[in-house]
Amino acid sequence: MQTTELSVDQRFxxxxxxxxxxxxxxxxxxxxxxxxxYEPSSRHADEDGCRRDxxxxxxxxxxxxxxxxxxxxVSGYHWRDGVGPRxxxxxxxxxxxxxxxxxxxxTDEFMRLCRKLDWQPMLAVNLGTGTPEEARHWVEYCNCPAxxxxxxxxxxxxHTEPFGVKLWCLGNEMDGPWQLGHVPAAQxxxxxxxxxxxxxxTDRSLETVACGSSGPWLRTxxxxxxxxxxxxxxxxxxxxxxxxxxxxADDSESxxxxxxxxxxxxxxxxxxxxxxxxxxxxxxxxxxCFDEWNVWYxxxxxxxxxxxxxxxxxxxxxxxxxxxxxSFLNSFVRHADVVRIANLAQLVNVIAPLVTxxxxxxxxxxxxxxxxxxxxxxxISLRVAQTGPxxxxxxxxxxxxxxxxxxxxxxxxxxxxxxxxLTQAAPLRIERGDRPLGALASAELLTGPNAKxxxxxxxxxxxxxxxxxxxxxxxxxxxxxxxxxSFAALTFRP
Ligand code: AHR
Numbered sequence: 001m002q003t004t005e006l007s008v009d010q011r012f013x014x015x016x017x018x019x020x021x022x023x024x025x026x027x028x029x030x031x032x033x034x035x036x037x038y039e040p041s042s043r044h045a046d047e048d049g050c051r052r053d054x055x056x057x058x059x060x061x062x063x064x065x066x067x068x069x070x071x072x073x074v075s076g077y078h079w080r081d082g083v084g085p086r087x088x089x090x091x092x093x094x095x096x097x098x099x100x101x102x103x104x105x106x107t108d109e110f111m112r113l114c115r116k117l118d119w120q121p122m123l124a125v126n127l128g129t130g131t132p133e134e135a136r137h138w139v140e141y142c143n144c145p146a147x148x149x150x151x152x153x154x155x156x157x158x159h160t161e162p163f164g165v166k167l168w169c170l171g172n173e174m175d176g177p178w179q180l181g182h183v184p185a186a187q188x189x190x191x192x193x194x195x196x197x198x199x200x201x202t203d204r205s206l207e208t209v210a211c212g213s214s215g216p217w218l219r220t221x222x223x224x225x226x227x228x229x230x231x232x233x234x235x236x237x238x239x240x241x242x243x244x245x246x247x248x249a250d251d252s253e254s255x256x257x258x259x260x261x262x263x264x265x266x267x268x269x270x271x272x273x274x275x276x277x278x279x280x281x282x283x284x285x286x287x288x289c290f291d292e293w294n295v296w297y298x299x300x301x302x303x304x305x306x307x308x309x310x311x312x313x314x315x316x317x318x319x320x321x322x323x324x325x326x327s328f329l330n331s332f333v334r335h336a337d338v339v340r341i342a343n344l345a346q347l348v349n350v351i352a353p354l355v356t357x358x359x360x361x362x363x364x365x366x367x368x369x370x371x372x373x374x375x376x377x378x379x380i381s382l383r384v385a386q387t388g389p390x391x392x393x394x395x396x397x398x399x400x401x402x403x404x405x406x407x408x409x410x411x412x413x414x415x416x417x418x419x420x421x422l423t424q425a426a427p428l429r430i431e432r433g434d435r436p437l438g439a440l441a442s443a444e445l446l447t448g449p450n451a452k453x454x455x456x457x458x459x460x461x462x463x464x465x466x467x468x469x470x471x472x473x474x475x476x477x478x479x480x481x482x483x484x485x486s487f488a489a490l491t492f493r494p
Pocket of ligand 1: 029070071072172173345346
């Protein structure tokens with residue numbers, strides 16, 4: 001195969017990589033919270049009932065911000081049910097996933113978890129069956145000093161100091177007919193504007209994420225976003241994007257090209273943001289918050305059948321899924337000027353990098369792809385000039401074999417490259433336009449025996465990141481040969 005040449009140059013910067021691109025999402029769905037992060041009966045449970053083994057693995061993932069408590073769940077959630085003495089919290093019938101919710105884990109438990117793992121909390125308010133008033137009370141509970149009703153309730157529950165939650169989602173996927181309380185865009189915009197005003201009046205420093213389109217496949221895609229941004233005006237700091245991709249057709253060449261579709265979605269919604277800004281003649285620009293993204297199609301079991309902690313959408317991830325996860329992250333880094341937040345959906349058991357079975361823990365392929373990025377995230381995204389081979393797939397006309405991005409830190413240059421070829425090794429040459437490439441500091445490679453290979457409880461090291469020694473440095477450039485179906489994360493001294 002012809003060599004792919006990648007050239008980066010400090011003078012051609014896209015923007016600072018916001019650490020919040022490496023966020024996650026924890027929803028009260030299936031076994032994500034219960035039997036996931038929280039399981040007081042497990043032999044791994046810590047003093048708060050959280051699973052030490054799960055927390056340790058999550059720590060390794062290097063997440064910066066975590067969205068909670070949903071998801072579709074939030075559109076029927078009343079936050080007061082989840083605070084105060086546990087024995088007094090109500091057990092409720094949960095409608096989004098048809099499950100039983102005992103409310104044993106709520107705001108205070110989530111905040112403690114965030115502190116343990118050094119996560120920034122990101123809360124979603126209920127704009128489905130909830131009210132703007134309920135939302136602003138939650139802000140007061142979380143962010144205001146003791147001395148008024150809701151803040152005093154927090155203090156009574158053991159937290160004198162405010163939690164300081166900066167980022168708040170104004171509902172979830174309100175454009176979707178499946179959502180509890182779904183309404184047309186104009187009505188959502190009014191509801192969200194009212195909530196945002198009350199919430200910002202309660203805490204002037206908070207930022208809001210308006211519900212954008214849940215995916216490009218929706219009839220209202222784009223138009224929903226326009227109406228919402230126009231209606232909310234300066235009350236929207238960010239607009240959300242969601243995307244779950246699949247390989248149902250078993251067309252891996254198209255599936256592995258999915259990063260191109262992500263690039264397109266980002267550019268389209270950003271275009272809407274800019275158009276609304278221009279039309280409003282405003283200095284304020286809404287940025288993008290990609291607050292749900294992942295591969296999801298193999299397990300579509302979404303009905304909890306009226307039980308507690310049912311097994312829902314417990315997807316098994318293979319090698320090609322991990323490469324697509326790397327491509328999502330490449331795309332976010334390439335659009336670092338507009339995408340400010342992104343949340344991998346989800347974290348444990350539910351479409352997740354980690355799966356529990358009793359006291360056992362499985363680390364899935366996508367965990368490694370995410371970690372290879374998140375541990376190399378500090379710096380400025382650089383434009384990657386690229387020449388090299390491409391292919392045509394059923395759904396994409398021209399797919400570069402190599403999918404790449406680069407981040408320049410203070411004393412590091414990180415280069416990320418996915419080889420999308422199913423069968424061929426891809427020769428790669430990396431250079432800097434502004435100076436010779438420095439020494440190689442570290443290199444990791446994620447690959448496996450075939451596209452469908454996956455880790456299991458019995459065999460956990462089928463798809464794992466391994467050190468990659470085969471990088472040669474000569475005349476200020478690096479050359480390597482990426483195996484078929486692989487992802488490399490390389491760190492050079494600048
Ligand atoms: O992540 C699972 C579900 O997918 C979320 O609850 C919802 O927002 C999306 O449709």
